[in-house]
Amino acid sequence: MSGSLPDTLLGMAAAIRERKVSSAELTQSALGKAKAMQGELNAFVALEEATALAAARKADELTASGDATGPFHGVPLAHKDMYDRKGFVTGCASKIRADHVASETCTVLDRLQQAGTLQIGRLNMSEFALGPTGHNAHHGRARNPIEPARITGGSSSGSGAAVGAGIVPAALGSDTGGSIRLPAACCGVVGLKPTQGRVSRHGVMPLSFSQDCVGPLTRSVEDAYEMLRVIAGPDGKDMTCADAAPLGDLLSDLKPLKIGLPDGFFTADLDPQVAGALETSVSALQDLGMNPVAAPLPDLSAIADLANVVAMTEGGTFHFDWLRERPDDYGPQVRMRLSQSLAVPGPIYLRAQQARGLMLQETLARTFGQADVLIAPVMPFLPPLSDDVDVGDKPEMASVVASMAKFTRPWSFLGLPAIALPAAKSAEGLPIAMQIIARPWREDLAASVAFHLERHLALGAFEPAGCFRSAA
Amino acid sequence: MQDPKEIAASLAGLYWNRPASTAEINAMSGEMKRDSRTIGAPLANDAKAFETDPLGFDATMTVEARS
Numbered sequence: 047m048s049g050s051l052p053d054t055l056l057g058m059a060a061a062i063r064e065r066k067v068s069s070a071e072l073t074q075s076a077l078g079k080a081k082a083m084q085g086e087l088n089a090f091v092a093l094e095e096a097t098a099l100a101a102a103r104k105a106d107e108l109t110a111s112g113d114a115t116g117p118f119h120g121v122p123l124a125h126k127d128m129y130d131r132k133g134f135v136t137g138c139a140s141k142i143r144a145d146h147v148a149s150e151t152c153t154v155l156d157r158l159q160q161a162g163t164l165q166i167g168r169l170n171m172s173e174f175a176l177g178p179t180g181h182n183a184h185h186g187r188a189r190n191p192i193e194p195a196r197i198t199g200g201s202s203s204g205s206g207a208a209v210g211a212g213i214v215p216a217a218l219g220s221d222t223g224g225s226i227r228l229p230a231a232c233c234g235v236v237g238l239k240p241t242q243g244r245v246s247r248h249g250v251m252p253l254s255f256s257q258d259c260v261g262p263l264t265r266s267v268e269d270a271y272e273m274l275r276v277i278a279g280p281d282g283k284d285m286t287c288a289d290a291a292p293l294g295d296l297l298s299d300l301k302p303l304k305i306g307l308p309d310g311f312f313t314a315d316l317d318p319q320v321a322g323a324l325e326t327s328v329s330a331l332q333d334l335g336m337n338p339v340a341a342p343l344p345d346l347s348a349i350a351d352l353a354n355v356v357a358m359t360e361g362g363t364f365h366f367d368w369l370r371e372r373p374d375d376y377g378p379q380v381r382m383r384l385s386q387s388l389a390v391p392g393p394i395y396l397r398a399q400q401a402r403g404l405m406l407q408e409t410l411a412r413t414f415g416q417a418d419v420l421i422a423p424v425m426p427f428l429p430p431l432s433d434d435v436d437v438g439d440k441p442e443m444a445s446v447v448a449s450m451a452k453f454t455r456p457w458s459f460l461g462l463p464a465i466a467l468p469a470a471k472s473a474e475g476l477p478i479a480m481q482i483i484a485r486p487w488r489e490d491l492a493a494s495v496a497f498h499l500e501r502h503l504a505l506g507a508f509e510p511a512g513c514f515r516s517a518a
Numbered sequence: 519m520q521d522p523k524e525i526a527a528s529l530a531g532l533y534w535n536r537p538a539s540t541a542e543i544n545a546m547s548g549e550m551k552r553d554s555r556t557i558g559a560p561l562a563n564d565a566k567a568f569e570t571d572p573l574g575f576d577a578t579m580t581v582e583a584r585s
Contacts, residue, residue: 398557441548
């Protein structure tokens with residue numbers, strides 16, 4: 047192919063389909079970038095060069111014979127190290143599961159393979175998906191492709207880094223309290239957390255079963271939505287995956303929709319540049335014909351504690367035996383956080399679940415009685431410097447987690463879909479992200495608003511830092 | 519009142535059959551203090567806890583999926 051290669055999922059798929067580029071070319075390019083950047087970026091815990099190139103050659107044979115059928119045929123991706131593939135290691139970026147070889151392929155990867163994608167490696171992540179900063183005691187942190195001294199966000203740190211650096215056009219992450227949206231926000235890409243129960247978790251590492259969601263990080267809203275459509279839907283292997291109405295096409299017109307502006311919880315103590323980006327985004331949505339309305343929310347003052355109790359209790363259940371038998375094999379922060387599970391009496395966990403149901407009902411009646419979708423920043427501040435939030439197992443850990451996930455956890459706790467997208471560039475050149483939130487099962491509304499906002503703002507891709515550009 | 523750190527150490531001994539690290543004790547005692555203050559606080563009225571099914575969240579999501 048002459049000129050530069052496409053850098054989006056849909057762009058690559060179209061180029062392969064139109065035989066402007068081969069899967070092997072794209073895969074070699076992705077592997078080349080991954081290897082060149084790995085020393086600085088540390089996005090991968092494992093590269094799978096031989097199997098990826100073999101899969102790419104096979105994809106090209108199918109294209110040549112006219113037998114390519116999937117919508118993403120031949121596109122090279124990489125995924126967070128927590129998705130089982132038969133015969134491959136799923137390490138959860140941990141020491142404890144470092145040698146775990148899966149006996150079956152998880153449903154989401156099976157669906158992506160059916161759609162024609164191939165995988166070039168496993169991506170770094172916070173150990174066991176526990177950590178909003180992306181630090182990892184075993185593998186080291188992935189670095190922010192835009193400014194390496196800053197965090198990628200977590201827990202899908204490698205997913206944010208690899209997509210943000212342009213190594214792959216898309217990657218699966220997972221989101222329990224912000225783990226897709228925070229890396230997307232820090233790395234200048236799009237992240238889509240679906241409704242709780244929209245995507246199968248069969249064969250996916252568990253953390254908090256009532257909050258875990260599988261979703262994509264991509265370089266465009268349209269890519270994220272189309273990838274979600276491929277992986278979503280009921281699954282006989284995961285009875286918690288709902289038989290909800292399939293996802294429809296994105297809306298062409300936003301005029302009938304009301305955009306809700308959440309009250310003080312999401313607007314107090316914002317960095318001035320984040321506040322400015324919120325204002326700009328709301329103004330853009332008005333330009334697109336949306337009507338802004340006040341969106342009263344339930345009392346969210348205890349949300350951090352409520353969400354933490356649910357996440358740590360459920361996580362501590364999965365890790366109970368290893369916490370007893372192999373505590374020294376955890377990184378210090380993960381061990382410390384999971385230990386919180388032992389300090390939660392049963393009635394406190396169930397009381398948090400009671401509060402959750404009440405808050406959801408109130409949100410549906412009051413908030414979504416006024417608005418079709420909501421807009422809020424993903425974080426109240428710019429992507430932090432790594433040194434400022436690398437607290438390990440110090441007591442400040444709880445406040446770092448609470449502040450990083452302040453604006454993402456509420457939507458996870460309420461099970462709502464939310465899509466994060468870059469909305470502005472700070473004076474320092476850093477991404478500032480907004481999230482669009484919808485009522486359950488209406489990812490189509492959230493993604494439609496995000497799609498038109500992305501087009502209207504026309505920020506373009508964030509350029510990787512010079513050290514990564516020269517490496518690639 | 520017993521120090522939450524002592525409770526944390528006892529829980530680790532009982533359930534894990536090992537001593538808790540200092541970081542674990544701090545995390546567990548911090549969790550107890552936060553939760554007793556926020557989640558343990560009274561709900562909207564004195565019968566709310568009695569009247570609210572903890573599975574209400576899942577039931578509401580299911581209803582929404584069908585609507």
